[in-house]
Amino acid sequence: MTQTTRHIALVCPGGPVTRDLADKTAEIAAARFGDRAALHFHDQCFLEAGHFAGSDAERSAAFLEAANDPQYDAVWFARGGYGACRLDESIFAQLNEHARTKTYLGYSDAGSLLARLYKDGIGRPVHGPMPSDLGRENGEDAIVRALLFLVDQDASAFEPNVKAGVRLAAFNITILAHLSGTDWMPDLSGHVIMLEDIAEYLYRIDRAMFSVMGDKGVRNAAGIMLGRVSDIPENDRPFGKTEEDIVKDWCARYGVAYLGRADIGHDTQNRIVPFGAPSLA
Numbered sequence: 671m672t673q674t675t676r677h678i679a680l681v682c683p684g685g686p687v688t689r690d691l692a693d694k695t696a697e698i699a700a701a702r703f704g705d706r707a708a709l710h711f712h713d714q715c716f717l718e719a720g721h722f723a724g725s726d727a728e729r730s731a732a733f734l735e736a737a738n739d740p741q742y743d744a745v746w747f748a749r750g751g752y753g754a755c756r757l758d759e760s761i762f763a764q765l766n767e768h769a770r771t772k773t774y775l776g777y778s779d780a781g782s783l784l785a786r787l788y789k790d791g792i793g794r795p796v797h798g799p800m801p802s803d804l805g806r807e808n809g810e811d812a813i814v815r816a817l818l819f820l821v822d823q824d825a826s827a828f829e830p831n832v833k834a835g836v837r838l839a840a841f842n843i844t845i846l847a848h849l850s851g852t853d854w855m856p857d858l859s860g861h862v863i864m865l866e867d868i869a870e871y872l873y874r875i876d877r878a879m880f881s882v883m884g885d886k887g888v889r890n891a892a893g894i895m896l897g898r899v900s901d902i903p904e905n906d907r908p909f910g911k912t913e914e915d916i917v918k919d920w921c922a923r924y925g926v927a928y929l930g931r932a933d934i935g936h937d938t939q940n941r942i943v944p945f946g947a948p949s950l951a
Contacts, residue, residue, distance in 0.1 A: 685751025750778030898935030
């Protein structure tokens with residue numbers, strides 16, 4: 671039986687990664703999947719321009735090149751880190767028919783790009799681990815989970831609440847709050863929205879939920895699930911509510927169903943969530 675090689679392009683729309691991290695990611699892919707996984711880190715991943723992996727123009731060009739290239743089956747965002755929303759607006763109109771057939775995988779700040787692609791109906795945006803997760807404890811587990819999905823379309827990597835025919839989306843709370851009201855915000859009416867966050871004070875989570883719930887599509891969602899909110903800093907005085915209390919409260923204010931906890935987060939247990947209504951065949 672002939673094995674198919676999945677060619678996966680990696681770009682950094684925000685912060686850079688090191689060549690050591692790229693090499694380690696490729697080693698994991700080769701050890702687990704052999705010739706069935708071919709990772710192609712764009713040189714842009716290793717550029718540095720202040721906070722960013724190259725200038726806005728360089729990051730925009732790298733994403734456009736990878737998305738439009740017919741040799742790649744998927745675009746995997748190698749790292750989050752602020753910057754995705756600064757990509758040139760004009761690139762989305764330049765995405766070709768090859769870009770429309772690809773899977774796009776990432777989370778955190780990359781959620782901005784997933785949102786815009788989903789709004790424009792381009793490809794298959796998917797929330798899930800990135801190579802930068804190798805910097806976390808048990809990071810290899812996250813990389814293998816992402817590759818199980820990218821290479822084998824293995825549904826065992828999915829978040830347990832992913833079900834055929836159920837429209838889904840997953841975001842970092844802060845990123846979704848900043849997307850609200852912009853041209854990048856998709857219509858999430860009728861979706862189950864999974865949310866997570868990291869290193870934010872509880873009052874900031876509360877403030878972000880105010881912005882999230884200000885979006886009409888979110889208010890018309892099928893419901894909201896809360897993933898893990900980790901590394902919460904201690905404020906000078908207790909906020910008085912947990913992160914789950916906060917999300918439940920904002921859901922109740924707008925009559926949106928709170929559907930419980932989701933298995934996503936800024937950690938190596940972060941699960942795969944395809945946007946839209948996935949087929950689990």
